[in-house]
Each structure stands twice: as C-alpha cells, then as structure tokens.
Amino acid sequence: MGRSTCFQTSHIFGFFLLLVFMESKNKVESQVEPPPPPHDEIRALHEIAAELGKKDWNFSENPCNNKSSWYTPPLPPNVPQPTVVKNSSVTCNCSLNGGQCHIYTIRLSGLDLSGVLPRSLSKLPYLKEIVLFRNFLSGTIPREWATMKLEFVSLSSNRLSGPVPSYLGNITTLTFLSLDDNLFSGTIPPELGKLVNMETLILNANYLTGELPPALANLVRMKQLEMQASGFEGPFPSTLSALNSLVELRISDLHGEGSRFPNLQNMKNLSRLVLRSCNISGPIPPYIWEMPLGTLDLSFNKLEGNFSGNEKTLFTFLTSNLLTGPITEWINTRDSHYQIDLSYNNISASLEPTSCTEHLNLFKSFSGGNNLGQQSNCLKNFPCSKDEDLGGPAKYFPLRETWETSSSGYFWDTSVTSKDYIAQNVSILKMNNSELYTRARLSPLSLTYYIRCLANGSYTVKLHFAEIVIRDNSSFQSLGRRVFDVYIQEKLELKDFNIKNAAKAADKEVIRSFKTVVRDKTLSIRFHWAGKGTTATPKRGIYGPLISAISVESDSKPQFSKVWNTKMKMVVGAVVSAMCLIVLTLGILWRRGYFGGGKMSREQDGTIIAIKQLSTISRQGDREFLNELGMISGLQHPNLVRLYGCCVEGTNLLLVYEYMENNSLARALSGKPRTFSSFVALT
Template sequence: MKNLLMLDVSFNMLVGEIPNDISAKNLKFIFLTHNLLTGNVPDTILQDGRNIDLSYNDFTYLGPQQPACQENMKLNINLFRSSSTENSLRRVLPCSEAVDCPPHRCSVYLNCGGNDLTINDKDGKFVYEGDAAVAGGVSTYFKNSKSFWGFSSTGDFMDDNDLQNVRYIQHLPSSNLSELYTTARISPISLTYFSYCLENGNYTVNLLFAEIYFANDGTYRSLGKRIFDVYIQDKLVQKQFNIEDEADGAQKPLIKQFNTSVTNSTLEIQFYWAGKGTTRIPHRGVYGPLVSAIAVKSNFKHCSKDLKKGALYIIVGVVMFSITLLVLCVLWWRFYSRDKQRKEEDLRGSEVQAACYSLKQIKAATNNFDSANKIGEGGFGPVYQGLLPNGTVIAVKQLSSRSKQGSQEFLNEVGLITCLQHPNLVRLYGCCTEAEQFLLIYEYMENNSLAHTLFEGSQLMLDWPTRIKICIGIARGLAFLHEESQLRIVHRDIKATNVLLDRDLNPKISDFGLARLNEEEKTHISTRVAGTIGYMAPEYALWGYLTSKADVYSYGVVVMEVVTGKSNSSFVPMSDFCCLLEWACRLQQRENYSELVDRRLGGSFDVEEAERLVKVSLLCTNGSPSLRPPMSDVVSMLEGRLNVPDVIPEPGTFSDDSRFKAMREIFRHQQGQSSNIIGTQRLTNAASIGTQSLTNSLADIGSSSACSH
C-alpha cells in the first residue's frame, strides 16, 4: 500500500474496525461507504488533502469537538449516517448537538444542481431551493440548517482527472424544457438527499428527471445509457432505472411518484449506481445517478390546505397579528389595571383563544386516553403520556368531571402559565377546550416526581450534589413566581409530588395556578383550602391567610424531605416524636445535623452543606410568617452568598412547645382510631380527645402543622 492513491471498498458489507495506523501515506481517496465498520475513526487517516467517505457505517458517534468534525482541517469528509447512535437526527446530522425543530414542517422542494426557482402550477406557487452553490466532490456532505435538508454524495469519476467539481452538476444551456429540468446533480456512485424535522405521517414524493447529458441527434452523444437504482427510506422503489427508456428519449421531462411514510422526522431518498450502463462512451462518459428536482408533499389535510392557496398565507398573517394584538391587550389589562376583578374577567374571556390543539390530535397522541398511557392522578384529574406527530413526548392533564375545579380554574391555569417561562417551571405547550373537554398539554418529565424518587422505591438514587441542585432549582422557581415575574404567583401547594424531574434531574415546579380557595366556604378550617396536609403553613390551614410565606413554609418541608429521604406527612421517627420536623428540631438543638441525612447516601455528603440545608429548612418552617425569609434570600443562602441565621429554641421552651404536644395527641388518637381522621377531614371529628384543648393548641402549631396526617 506504500504508493496507493485510492482505496475504494464501498458497498461490500465489510465488518471490523479501521486500523489505528495506516502506512499508505500517499492515499488521496478513501471510500468506505455502505459497510458495517465499527469502532472509532482513527486520527491517522484524517490527514489534510484527503477525501474520505465514511457514510453508511456503524462507527462510534463523532461529537462536535472531535478531530473529524473540526472545520479547520483541510480535508473533504462525509460522515452522513456513519455512526451507530440510535438518535436518527444524529445519524443524518453528524458532529451536531440537539436540533430545535419547528412545528408542522411537512413539505420539501429542491432544485437539484440549480439555483432557487419559483414554479407556478395548478396547486399554487412553490419555491424550489437550489444547491448549485455546492460544487460537490468525491466525498460531499452538505446541510442547509435554515431549511432542514441536505445531501450526501460519494465517488470519483475515474475516467477523468480534470474538471472534477464541474461534473457533479449538469446544465443544459438551451432547450424547450422547463427551467426546472435544465439542471441536475449527478454522482459517480451514490447520491442521497435528506430532509429532517419533518412532521411524522404519510407523504407523496415526486422525483423529477430529464436525461440532459445524452442527446437524440444520432451522434456520439446519443450512445450513452444511464442505469441506476432508487431507494426511499431505505426501500428499493426503482431497480435498474433508465430515464431515457421511461421518458421515451433524452431531454424529455419525467416525473416518478411514490408514497412513503415518515416515522422518525427524517426522509431519505438515495440514488445508487450499481455498476450497470455506459462508463466510457461517449467521451468522458458520465455514468452514475442523475436527478433534476425533488418535491415532497404531505398527505395531511392541515398541511395540504396551507400549500394550495397563496392567499391563505395572508389570512394566517392577519390572524397571527390579531392574536398578538389581543394577547398584548390582555397582558396590559392583567398587569396594569387597578380593578382586579375586571382584569381577571378580561384575562379569562380571552384565554380560550390560546387553545392550539384539537381534541382529535390529543386523542391520537394518547391513543384515545388509553389507560396504559396513564401516568398519574391528581386533584385536577388524570394525567396521560402522549406522542405528537413531530416526535414530541407530552403530558396531557385532563379535567375530571368529579374534580372540584371547573372551567374558570382551567382558564386561569392557561392564562397564568402561558405568561410564565422559567427553567424551573414545567412548560405548558398548549390546551384544548373542545367537546366539553378541558385539557392542558405540558412538557413530559422523564424522571417522574421528586416524591416518586424519594419515597416510592424508585430505582433512581439521588446523590448529594443532585439533591443540592434540586433544592436550589425549586428555590429559584419559587423566587421567580414570588418576586421576578410580572404576575406575582403564590403556588399554594408546594410538595414533593408537585416537583417533577426532567431527563437531567433538573427540578421543575408543576400545577401552579390550579389550586384555588373556595370563596363560599367560610369555616375556620376549610377542606377546600388549596394545599396538602403535611405541607401547609399553619396560618393558611387554620384561617385561610395566604401570602407567599405559605409557599416558603412548604418549601422548607420539601427541603427537609430531600435531606432525609423521608416523607414529613407519613414518617414518624420514634414514639417521642410526632413527625419529621420535630425530630429535626431536636437534632438541631444538639447540632447533630449528620444524623438527619439520608442513610442511603452512605456518608457521601458534605457536612457543612447538610447543616446549611437543615438550617434553611427550619428557618423556612418557622411558626411566624414574618420570620420566614423571602425565596430570593433562600437562593442566596443555599448558594453560600448569604449566611443562614441560627434560630435554635431553648431546650426548656422547646420541650413545652404546645405545637408538638397537640400533634402527639392527634397521633396517639389516630393509632387507636385510624379510621376516624383521614386527610383533611374536619378536626371536629377528634372531639373525643378534647375539642377545646386541641383547638387552643392548634392555634400555635407553626412548623409542626405538617405532622397532622
């Protein structure tokens, strides 16, 4: 191999790895396309001046920082579908990170080998994007990141040593053909056009051909014969295809129509020369596949209508402008009007128009709300996992007919959440209000809730740095709701089940805006107060007094649960303590913070950070709302930018604390008559343990209100 200039072993289904050291230093062309090669791509073959085609193999995925992906290397390298990654987009887009796909992209129009061209036909006006600026070569990979398409070409015209780049594009100077057929792209071996970020579904593919190199004049230019195969989505749809035979002559237009399906947002159309046809005659024989244009149209009704009439674009523009203007007006009324009731009515009156999903789409995404797709159940109703046609996984929250909430609460949820965007808040994609259905479409959180991970036997183990990240993330989300957003939001029901974890275990707060007070019920302790026993601040649970400090209290409970891995509403450490918070208060007196940390961590935690988290938790669960810090200060404390004040009660005072005495009485009574007191049942059912003394004690509950389960 010492003097070897070209190595071509393409289309041989070879297996194995490329050797780390290749002695053929004079190699200029390396064609390895369409094999089953695996392993890493060695740096030794990545030498300046080389043309390398590694497409259609199973190499280890090449990231943007690896040598083969560096733009400053002076080589032509084709990595299209070269990796073994299961991510379909990464296979067609090597060296790239995640791609942000636009919604409802469902058509592709390409002028192969030519410039951008506008074509009018019976279905309307279409712009065919050209690729003439891409000269091409022996190992070409091109992508148009703005329009989400590209092509891969491989092979060298071995009968020619000059004008190589020119020969990859064909042009017919003068003819009676439409301009769309006067240019074409050609490849010696394999040519693949691809489009990504397409909406999944059924498509019609029109391939436009015209044999513009050969002629019908009886001269040497009429002696050639071009034969190649056509694949769509890796399926052979035309074997030994000959343009002249199909079109009944050279320089005549030909359209071949095929139906196909897109299931992974990507469409691939490959033209492959299988070694048949003319290679040397006429002079400088131009063998290999040739294509003039490609038109891909979806068979969806909503997309087809968008393409039929240009006037529809004007209508869409006017509608979008009207919606934008309406939203601005609603926001102005919501944020700046002094009349609170009128602001709320204006918001609710316009929020219905925020719905952007049809009931048919949601039923298709959830398989008609199949029970197999049900992933949860809350006070609002059941939650289903769904899959949109563009591949986006969603969570659909369905308003239950038995739910306490109604349409007004639903509209309030939509109006609030669409105005709030933060990395630590669950994102709302849209809503649906058809056929008396009230649905919210959220982003799907891959790792379920924090409660599921901590308390429900999840196989996922949260290490200490992740727990710190979760506590800080929740605090940032609440600080945004309380202090940073234009709408000041009190969540009312912060708890571990309302903190969801994404793929990277980042926390996101859910269900803000759902809980609402029942204005009609005015009892001292209302079962309609929006909150969960074990997390509610005492002033809110007893008197319905709601401020952002109620969320701070609930957050303190969640932080203690993250540290201990125990549930405050169901964990009783021992008979001397009624709940998790009382146990924590006792250990704080002794400055014994390490004993609180989840034993499952096995000592793998930072003692100083554990002390800081416990102190923050107890500070947030202070019985007096005025002593609880704002969430912005909590973020600063957790990040070490602000000292945590020491608030430790005196031992004598603590032992006589009526808050925990009352909770111990309730706990003993529940042990004997567990069926008499459940959840938020009115505390008057506990009259047998002394109604008056219990009521007096509850007035001072403070941080131990979470013990009432």
C-alpha cells in the first residue's frame, strides 16, 4: 500500500515538473520577437508613407512586432470610445513560407492623412486588408491595385473623386468594399459584377448617377448592399431579386422612372430593409410582414393598401405613403423600444388609437380632414406641454404653447439615444445672439414644426441656422455635406440648402425670411432630407436637416406699432383724445341747437359694426360720452375691440366699435384664434 502511494506521488511530481518546463518554454518563445518582413516590403512601406503623408512611422522598429509604435491596439469594448477614433496599425502574417513574416494588413483611420491613395501598395504581394477611412486623401483608386489579391478595402470619408474604376472588377478576391462619403461620380461600372466573392458593397453618399447595373445580380454571395444618397435613377432593378443571401439591403433616393414593389420573397435571411424614396407604387406584399425584419423603412413612396405590420419589427417607418385601413391593435401594447411611423398617410380617422403613445407617430396620417390624427386626442390630455423634447427617431411631441413637432427617421450605424437628435456646438460662437445657436435640432429624415390656433392672414417666418458640427479645417471633420430642403405650408422654399455654404463658414448664423399665408388657422414648417450630402462624416449620424430657432410674426399690425414705448402711446392717445373731444363738443352743441343744425346725414357702410348708445336723459350722459371716447381712444391692446368712431345724431349719442361675433374679452384671453407673434429656440 505504501509502495503504491510512493509510486503515484513520483508520477505526479514528474508531471508537475513537465508543466513547469512547458510553461517556461512558452514564455521564452513568446518573448522572441518575430522576424521583420523582407527588405522590399520595408522599402514599399517607405513609399506608401510618402504617398499618404504619413510622417511618424519609425522605420528603425520591426513593423511585425505588435509592441512597437507601428501598432496601436484598439480600446476594449467596455471602455468609453472617443468621438473620433484614431487607429494606426500594421500587422503581419508570419505563418507563411516557413515562418517568414509578410505585411498583411494596414489600418490608418481618423488620422487626417492628406496625401493620395498609394500606388506602392501593389508592392506588398501578401497584403489582404487596407483601411484608410476618415482621412483627407484625394485622387482616385490607382490602377496598380487591380493586380493585387485584396480582400477588405475601406476608403470611406475622404476626398476621393472621379469615376468608380472598372478595373476594380479584376480584384476578384474582394469580399468587402466601402467607398461611401466621397466625391465619386459617373455610373457604376458593370465590371463590378465580376466580384463574385463580394459580401459587402457600400456606395452611399457620392455623386453617382444612372441606373443600377443588372450585373450586380451576379454577386450572389452578397450579404450587405448599400446604395443611398448618391443620385441613382430608377426603376428599381428587378434583377436584384437574385441576391438571396442578403441580410441587409439599403437603397434610397431613386429618381425618375418608378416601379412596383420588388420581389424579395426568397431573401429569407433579410433583417434590415430600406427602400426609401424609390418611387415604388402599389401594395406592400403580404410576405414583407412575415419576414424576420428588425428594421423596415419604406418611407416616401406611393405604397397603398392596409398596414399590417410585424410585432417583432423594432423600427417601422412608412412615412408619406398612401396607406389606408385600420391600425392594428397590437401597436398599443408596444413599449418605447419600438418605433412606428405612419405619419402622412390616409388611415381612417375612426380607427385611430384612443391612447397616446410616444413611440407611435400618426401626425397627419388620417383621412377625413383630421390632420392631427392621434394628436387631436393627445392635445386634450396635455395641451401646450412645456416638457423638453429630446428628439427621437419617430415621434410626435406638443412642444410649447401652440407649437407641436413631428420627427421621422432613424440614424443608422450608431448607438442612438435621444441626445443624438440634439446637436451641441463644439467651439466658441461669436455671432450676435449666440445663445440661440449653441444647440440645434437634428433629424435623419423629416422634421415638422406645426403651429395651431393662428388667426388667418399673412405671416413672416424667420429660420435661424448655424452649422455647429461640421468644421472648416483641413480635416476629415470638414468633409461633411449637410444638404436638405425646407417647406413652409408644404411649399418648397429652400432646395438643396447647405448651411455651411450659405454662411461661407461653420459657426456663423444664416437667417432666412419668408412670407406665407395662413388660411386654416395652422402653419406648417417642414425640414426634409432628400438623400443628398454625406451620412457618416465627421461621424455616423451627422446628416439631414439642422435648425436652431424659428420666429413667426403676424403681418397684421395693430393701429399703433407694438414697438412704440408707453410714453409715445400716451402722447398719441392724448392727441387723438383732444381732437375727438373738440369734434364731439362741437357736435353736442350743434345737436342742442346752438348752431341751428339738424340731423346728421348717414352713409351706408358694408362693414359689420357694433353700436353702443349712451343715455341722454341729462348732461351727465354727455360727460360720460366724452369721457369714454377719450379713454378708449388712448388705449391700444390686441385683446380690446377697436373704436372706429362716434356719431351724434339728434338726441342719440353713439360709439362705433369693431364687431366680434359671439365673442367677449374672456374668450379673446382664453387663447382662441388670434394674430400671432412668437419666437422659439428649438432646443
């Protein structure tokens, strides 16, 4: 028994020594620096740095050593990420050719490199990945790259221009290509259809034109396709229905010829679908409501039929279509994690929800003349709310007094909170009334300010803008292009408006003034992103309309201007009173026969007036008449009826007032339709 125990103990001790030896051996091996890449690849790095404008590479260090200055490790996911992420790294693959190291990836993002795309990249035969997004690079994609076996290319948010090269189709190893937020122009070359291994293609926010080429249907491995805000033309290509591997499809802003809803029935894995402003008409196919979509955006089309919806879809945007039919009952059970936008449709008003839900936007979504739809009920519960509106992807909000706001859309590719819909200035503002421009309201798609309870008539609307996000410096942070349209009473007043261009600089105010007419006691001011400009510069979620403040003033002025001071009002009132007293004294004397006069003649008038007759039993009535005339003629207030004049006829003492049908001072003060003067900073 004892011998057996000794034998087992010796084996355990030996095994322990073996583990210690192996661990020490691994530590020694891990401390051995990997060999540097071949000399020709080092020389290529020298040339690449010169072409990019990269001046801080330390060529005395081994670029394959991840502990050298060539490599900046990314921040852990649990660490708060900075607004601008700067990344500089070169990595090697040392598992090729018996342990020889070769340059495998180059990542240089957010560094404001001001050179050009390097032709010398082709001298790195083992390079698979090049990431140069958020820099200040110009020029176009070098032809030399077509000889490489690149797999991952990201060139987003630069100043690259010219046509998308057809020779990119020769890089058949590509699985990822992102060219968004640049200045590329022209049509998409059909040669891109040769990229049969492509899984992600992003061409957003350029100046591309023409129709989408049918050859894209050859990219059957495609999982993500994005072609938004670039100026493409319709119709929607039916050939894209062959891309059955798609998980995410985003196409928007197709101009020209329209089409029916594309056949997407075989895209079983589709989880995010955007077909916004694509001039698509007809009904929404029933299978769309059965797909496992987390996000669905079919806004600004001509879609008809009933809204069924999907209870599992978190974000549903169907703004500005021709939808009819009932509101499904399950909508009322959704919490704030869901966002549903059915604004600007033709749903039957008798079927609107009875409760107000912040996640559901039904602004102007009902037929039968009820423009507010659900909001008409909401206003009964909390009219003229003065709570702070932090914005949101799809919501209606009664802002303050007679103002309401409706927001549509969703900022993609970023972790969005309500604060992302409020822009905060990033520098010191030096313009007059700078407090108006320190914050501004943002919207990814459409933002409407709706003013109710106005008196009909003409108004002056002033819109206050300042670009407080996009910069002026020689940096990628200056490359953003904010372009949007402005409608007042649904009339297009500003098309392709760019705040920074209008002001000729960032952080400077632009005020635009417009005349408009109110005919139904309401005023609508709408800011709309029509798919132009950039979408991810200087960071994702920086696009669409931005507005700092709005002022609205009635053009119907009272008899004496409101800007006059009290002393001036009293002087003017006293002068008018004295003149009236003289005239009336003479009239009374004439009536009593001192001048032998008779009855005054009376001319017919087409204006409805109110007549007040005073007692004439005694001369006290005469004094009352003169006192009231003197007092009223010296007062000016929008809530008091106007005194048009007086009349002395025979024994009658008459005062002629403005006529207000079925009205009173109490009604005027209760906030019913009136002339309006308001100024509101929108945040």
